[in-house]
Every structure is written in structure tokens, then in C-alpha cells.
Amino acid sequence: MSNRNDASTTPIRLSDYRAPAWRVSAIELAFDLGIDTTEVTSKLHLRRDPDQQAPLRLDGEGLELLSIALDGQPLPESAWRYANQVLEVDGARDGSLLETRVRVQPAANTALEGLYLSGSREAGFLLTQCEAEGFRHITFFPDRPDVLASYTVTLRADRDRFPVLLAGGNPDGHGELGDGRHWARFVDPHPKPSYLFALVAGRLQHIERNYITGSGRKVQLVIWAEPDAIGRCGYAMDALERSMRWDEEAYGREYDLDVFHVVATHDFNMGAMENKGLNIFNAKYLLADPDSSTDDEYRAVEAVVAHEYFHNWSGNRVTCRDWFQLSLKEGLTVFREQQFSADMNSAPLKRIEDVALLRRAQFPEDAGPLAHPVRPAQYSEINNFYTATVYEKGSELVRMVAGRLGREGFRRGMDLYFSRNDGHAATLEDFLGALGDANQMDLMPYLAWYAQAGTPRVSARGHYDAAHRTYTLTLSQHTPATPSQPHKQPVPIPVKLALFDRDGRMLPLHLAGDNATASGDSERVVVLDRTEQAFVFQHVHAAPVPSLLRGFSAPVILECDYAPGELALLLRHDVDGFNRWEAGQQLAARAFDNLRDGKTTDSLDAWCDALAALFGDSTLDDALLADLLTPPGEIELAERERVVDPSHVHVLRQQLQEQLALRIGREALQQRYDALLAHTTLELDAISQGRRRLKRRVLELIARIDPWTAHTLATLQYDNAPSMTDRLAALSVLVRGNAPQARAALLHFRERYADNPLAMDKWFSVQTQLPGETVVERVLALESDGAFTLKNPNRVNALFGSWARSNPDGFHRADGSGYQLLAQRLQQLDAINPQVAARLATAFNGWQRLEPGRHAAARAAIDTLASRPGLSRNLREIVQGMQHG
Numbered sequence: 001m002s003n004r005n006d007a008s009t010t011p012i013r014l015s016d017y018r019a020p021a022w023r024v025s026a027i028e029l030a031f032d033l034g035i036d037t038t039e040v041t042s043k044l045h046l047r048r049d050p051d052q053q054a055p056l057r058l059d060g061e062g063l064e065l066l067s068i069a070l071d072g073q074p075l076p077e078s079a080w081r082y083a084n085q086v087l088e089v090d091g092a093r094d095g096s097l098l099e100t101r102v103r104v105q106p107a108a109n110t111a112l113e114g115l116y117l118s119g120s121r122e123a124g125f126l127l128t129q130c131e132a133e134g135f136r137h138i139t140f141f142p143d144r145p146d147v148l149a150s151y152t153v154t155l156r157a158d159r160d161r162f163p164v165l166l167a168g169g170n171p172d173g174h175g176e177l178g179d180g181r182h183w184a185r186f187v188d189p190h191p192k193p194s195y196l197f198a199l200v201a202g203r204l205q206h207i208e209r210n211y212i213t214g215s216g217r218k219v220q221l222v223i224w225a226e227p228d229a230i231g232r233c234g235y236a237m238d239a240l241e242r243s244m245r246w247d248e249e250a251y252g253r254e255y256d257l258d259v260f261h262v263v264a265t266h267d268f269n270m271g272a273m274e275n276k277g278l279n280i281f282n283a284k285y286l287l288a289d290p291d292s293s294t295d296d297e298y299r300a301v302e303a304v305v306a307h308e309y310f311h312n313w314s315g316n317r318v319t320c321r322d323w324f325q326l327s328l329k330e331g332l333t334v335f336r337e338q339q340f341s342a343d344m345n346s347a348p349l350k351r352i353e354d355v356a357l358l359r360r361a362q363f364p365e366d367a368g369p370l371a372h373p374v375r376p377a378q379y380s381e382i383n384n385f386y387t388a389t390v391y392e393k394g395s396e397l398v399r400m401v402a403g404r405l406g407r408e409g410f411r412r413g414m415d416l417y418f419s420r421n422d423g424h425a426a427t428l429e430d431f432l433g434a435l436g437d438a439n440q441m442d443l444m445p446y447l448a449w450y451a452q453a454g455t456p457r458v459s460a461r462g463h464y465d466a467a468h469r470t471y472t473l474t475l476s477q478h479t480p481a482t483p484s485q486p487h488k489q490p491v492p493i494p495v496k497l498a499l500f501d502r503d504g505r506m507l508p509l510h511l512a513g514d515n516a517t518a519s520g521d522s523e524r525v526v527v528l529d530r531t532e533q534a535f536v537f538q539h540v541h542a543a544p545v546p547s548l549l550r551g552f553s554a555p556v557i558l559e560c561d562y563a564p565g566e567l568a569l570l571l572r573h574d575v576d577g578f579n580r581w582e583a584g585q586q587l588a589a590r591a592f593d594n595l596r597d598g599k600t601t602d603s604l605d606a607w608c609d610a611l612a613a614l615f616g617d618s619t620l621d622d623a624l625l626a627d628l629l630t631p632p633g634e635i636e637l638a639e640r641e642r643v644v645d646p647s648h649v650h651v652l653r654q655q656l657q658e659q660l661a662l663r664i665g666r667e668a669l670q671q672r673y674d675a676l677l678a679h680t681t682l683e684l685d686a687i688s689q690g691r692r693r694l695k696r697r698v699l700e701l702i703a704r705i706d707p708w709t710a711h712t713l714a715t716l717q718y719d720n721a722p723s724m725t726d727r728l729a730a731l732s733v734l735v736r737g738n739a740p741q742a743r744a745a746l747l748h749f750r751e752r753y754a755d756n757p758l759a760m761d762k763w764f765s766v767q768t769q770l771p772g773e774t775v776v777e778r779v780l781a782l783e784s785d786g787a788f789t790l791k792n793p794n795r796v797n798a799l800f801g802s803w804a805r806s807n808p809d810g811f812h813r814a815d816g817s818g819y820q821l822l823a824q825r826l827q828q829l830d831a832i833n834p835q836v837a838a839r840l841a842t843a844f845n846g847w848q849r850l851e852p853g854r855h856a857a858a859r860a861a862i863d864t865l866a867s868r869p870g871l872s873r874n875l876r877e878i879v880q881g882m883q884h885g
């Protein structure tokens, strides 16, 4: 356990890991709950490791110690010391019982870690957030994930103020206490780490449903929310049931308690939390109704409900030995969630969405000052490592390995992983070991991926030998240096590929040296595990076009010397929906280069022509067409530049879309828009969602070439929209286009949704997407709106997060005003909520490659922030990383 005070940035290192000297077999907790003060009594049943001599040390932060007793005897002050967030106790032995009583202050807890108040003092409720190290804000404990204990939790509180009392585990009685107070007890039969502890208390309403597991056990599913939100929980309940069934069918995993509680809160630092038997959700990922949620939000609710549920096995039953193994549960659970979403919706669209996210969020992280391996070697503040690298790249690593094993092999490996490690705290070696052992395969070479930061670059060169009818594909890999990792090893890179002839047909593959069984298939995987390798395909009758990295078979950047016509061919003919989109993305990036360099328009022409042709193809799925019509985003395009001018990137991307719109033609666009509009519904099925997605994209393209018409259509769409998806799409077109109609629509939206915080977040965030100079002024104006507060993480992210992350042109103002504003707010926010401040500070990522003027301005803002006294460990680690990374 750590022994650090707030001023300390002494890193914790993976190489320093030691098994705990003291464990806790069981903990009995009793809470006397109150909003201003809550008292917590804890009884720890201690076990000592006979091979270690260390004294008993327990983590505890900000606790007021009221009493302490060992084995029934009150301890004199000389027998314990509480300093630097560690309580050291003399005289404990194996089997001792340590009893402490502490006082904490929920209403004063603005960091939303430990026990805190959500909402107002009058109407709000109490809840906890423990991962990663929040439990030490509640009581003294060895607060590390490899200490697994059985929990018995008793809650006592005023019945009127806290009619609902919940904790993880199964209910084990409740009753009255007299003088208006009542109690409830919960017992969790499954030993768990402290980060999975949770309680909730307050005035909440619920919906419930019985679920019968595959083996016939009855489980009560209950979703809790505040009275104004309970009507929006039905979709989450359906999603929960689908998730439970899916995990039984896909992985043979059943739920293991009698009850499963889920609670929604508006005050939460992240998306949701998988506490055992008592999941707690940011309302953003639980509540859904057509009037206030978009289609994307519906899918996010389904995905996050599934993600947290899947953690019950990948995270809770098998947990992490230490926080360096975080991706063991997060990468694996993201992967399982992605599989589930692909099964529930469209697999290619899901893959497109996931890869787009990886490129937008993880590749820049891997290329910037905060780059870190999926299993970091050290950290100062663990909450800073819940990153796209640990989650999204972590999931890609699982996907690669799963792809190597095939569906059945992976299932066999997962069964072995779960059975070997059930009830234990495991490592990534345990994971790869089980998957490998179940398949007689050595997967340890994949550990190199977990240890090495940076995105590998794979370059592919093809050579066709007409005389011998061979096609030689030479693949090589190189991973650029990242902070503190100058030299990189080659990693195993599975490249799934196919070859197309010039008519767009897939060719049978005969790889030299291959065994006969695989020969003749039209798709296969080759593994590049050295710096350079050549793969020779035989009996190839004409120079083929390779389709590489199909389905995005490895998280790398592929560089291939395609001619524009070859990419256009794949965009038209590839049967792999993902690779079809991918060909379009590559071609669009080259079209962007054409516009920037002004030398040729070959790629621009090929891209526009291919898409104009596809636009007229009525067999194409609307949602896929919408994605095909969307070029890579500004962040992704900027990643390709050596020196970045975000305004220039913005202008060029706009021109790219203008060229596309002109090529498709205003008439064709408007006809398509009208046809889609005629089908406007409220339905949530895939076809209706696809129509809305395409309608938005078409409207945005019209706006590039005929703003007046687009704004007229958008105003009508806004006024008549039956769903939030259509309403917000229209509002976004008006705002981004600086349309005169935007003002009235914004006023209307503000009034209509004043009482709906999640909809109000959208009102804030859409306005941060204003183009150009005026956005900093708009952000300042929005800050003084009565609905803005730095205390609510969703609101902070809606305003500052959306601005700094999703509007690069509006954040990176040439005069540095954007950087100064963000740095000032980060300092204020840090005093309220360090986790949210630290995450927002990562918006400075990429500053080193900015053009000289912005580079200097960003550096000045970062340095000024770094020099401020009293920064939290969270924010300081990020800001110093930005400076020195």
C-alpha cells in the first residue's frame, strides 16, 4: 500500500510489487449515515503473511479517527500512528481483530471519490466511488486490489431522509431502530477487493424485473434513479437483460448473487462503476428516451450497461493483482463489450466506430508526451491511467490474440482463464498463459505489446512477377521512440489480408510454404513478427490489389504505396465493410494532401468519384454510406502532419467536404435528404437509425455548398423533429454554420430542456462547436450562464471538454487565448475535483507539434499552470508530463 502524502510524486513502480504482508479475510462495516458527517465502524479480521515481518499499515485519507481497539482492547495513543495517509498499528498478529471508528464528511467531498453527496442537501442522495483508491477515504484498510475480503455491511440512517439503503452483496435483513432511524444489512459471499465496495442511501425510486439464469436461478434486477428520471430507465433494463443472456451464451458466465442493483447519478467522475452487485452509473450512460437522447447515446447506454455487467466476471470474480494490470480487466471488458455491441447491432459499423475512436483518442495519446504502455511501468496517480491506451488499445491487444486463437480456441482459453483465476487477483501473464495453455500455443510474445508504448508503423510493398506469377508482399515494422522508451522491439503483428483482381474479385491465396488446408482460401492472416518479412503468393494471374489489415487486425498505422485508383477499387468492391470504409479513409487522407500541396488532384478526384458513384447505389446500407461520406476528423488529419496548424487543417477538411458535395451534386443531395425526411420516425431499429445518420451527413454536405438552403432545411428539421437525434443534428448544422436561425433555436432548446441536465449538457456542448474566432468568447459567455457549474463533471466536460477536444480550430486560437482560458479553469477545477481536472488537462496533448506561434503560447500556458503552488498529484502528473514528456 502506498505511503505518500499529497506533495509526493514519488512514482509507484511495477518492478517494486510485493505481495501484501497483511491481508483481511473479512470486514464488518457499519455506517451511521448523515449528509454532513457519517461515522464508520470497521472490524478487520487480519491475516499475516508468515514470511514477512512488516508492521500493520493501513491506508486512510482524510479520516477523523474516533476510536481504535485491537482484539477487544482500546489502544493507547502510543500504540498507533496516523501520518502521511497511513495508520500504523503495533501489536497486531495473525488472526487479530482491529476495530476502528472514523468520521467523514460527505457533503464537503467535491472530489467525488469515497463517500459523497449527489445533488442538493435537501433532495440529493449519498453514494460511494472507490475505484481506484477511494475506499481509504471511507475507512482504514489495505486499499490495494490483491487484498480480497468478505464484506458484511450494515447501514443505519434516518428513515425519512434515507428511505432506500443499498450496499453490494445479498440483502441480509432490515428493520427499525427507533427515533425515526432504520437499518439494512448486506452480505457479499464473494471475497472482493476494496475498490468494489459500494453503498447508496437516499430517496430513490426503482423499476425491477426478475431474471432467470441459464441454470434456472432467479435474480432480481433493480434500477434506481431520482423520481424525475425513473421513467427513463426502461431501455437500460432491457440492455441489462440482453447483456446477461449474452454473457451466458458467448462465455458461459452466469450472474452469481440474488440481486443486481443499478443506480443513476448526475454527479460522477466517469461513465459508470462495476461495484459488486451495486453498479453505479453516470446518468448519461443509463437514462434514455427519444425526446432527450440521441441514437448514439442509446448505443452508448447499451454498451456501458453491458461493460459494467461483464466486469462481474472480467474484473470482479477475477480481479487485478495490482493497478499496473488494469488492462487485464479493462481491455478485456472493452473487448467483450465490443463483441456484444457487434452482435446486437451491425458488426462492420461497430468496428468502424471503434477504430475511429482509437485513432481519435488513442493514437494521439501514443504519439504524445503522455504515451505509456498498456501495462505502464510506473505511475504517480493511478487515476490518470484510465486512458484510451489501457482501455481501447488494451482491447485491440485482446482482439489480436483472440483472432489468433479463433472463436472456439478463444472460448477454451477464456474458460481456463476464469477457472484458474476465479476468486483471485491475476496478472496479464496469467491471462496470456491460460489462453496459450488451452490452445498449446505460446502467446507470451504478445507481452511485448503490453510493455511498449507507441503505435507501430507497418509499411507494405507489393511486387508482382508476371513471369513466375508470384506476388511478393514485403512487410516491415517500426515503432517510433516515446518518452523514456527510445528503443523498440518488433512485436507480433497479425495482418489479415486478401488480394483483389482489377475487376474487384477476391483471388484464392496460395502462400509459399503454406500447408495445404489453408491454401486456396481468399482471406488469411500472416504474422509479421520481425523487423521485415516477405510473403510470396503463388499462382497469381495478374497484378493484384492487396486489401491489408482487414477488420483492422492489429492496432498499427499502415503505410502502403497504393495508387489512388487501387484504393478507389477497394472502396467500391471490398466485401469487408470495415476495409471498404478504410480504403475511403486512406483515399480521403490523400485527397487532403492534394488540397494542402496543390500539386495534383488524383486522389481527390478518385475519392469524390468513387463516393459519388456509391451515393447513387441504393443497395448500400444508409449508415455505412454516412460513414463512407465522412472523411477522417481534424485530430486524425493533424496526426499526419509534422507541424500542425489546426486552423489550416480545419479549412482544408472543409474544402475536402465541399469538393465531395459538389461532385455528388446539390440536386442529388437534396433529393436524398427529402427522401430520408419523408421517412422520419421515432423508431430505434437499425434502418431508422441509419436513415437519421445519413440524413445528418447529407445536410452537413449541403451546408458546405449551399448554406442558405441547408439552414432553411435545418430550421424546419429542428422545429418538426420527433427525436433528439434529428433535433440536435439540425441545431448543430445551424450553430456550426453560424446561421442567423441558430439563436432562436438555441433559446428554444434552453427553455424546453431547462430541467433536464443531460439535454442541457448538449446545449452547452453544441455551442462549443462554433467555428473560428468567436468561440472563446462564447465559452466565456456560457460559463456565466446560471446552469453552468464547475462542480458537475458532466457540465465541465460538456463545455470545456467539448471545446478543447472536439473543436481544435476553436481551442487552438492563434493568440493563445484558448490555452490561457483552459489553464486558468484547470487550476480552479483542481481545487474542486482533481480527477476531472487532470483528465481535462490532457486536452493539451499534441502541443509540441503545433506551429511556432501556438507552440510558444501553449508552452507558456502549461508552464504557468505547472508553476502554481498546491496542484493536486493528479493534475501535476499530467502537467509535468506535458512539459517534459
Ligand code: B3K
Pocket (backbone or CB within 6 Å): 131, 132, 270, 271, 272, 273, 274, 307, 308, 311, 330, 383, 386
Ligand atoms: N472501472 C471503472 C472506472 C474507474 C475509474 C477510476 N478513476 C469503470 C469501468 O471501466 O468500467
Ligand code: ZN
Pocket (backbone or CB within 6 Å): 307, 311, 329, 330, 333
Ligand atoms: Zn471497465
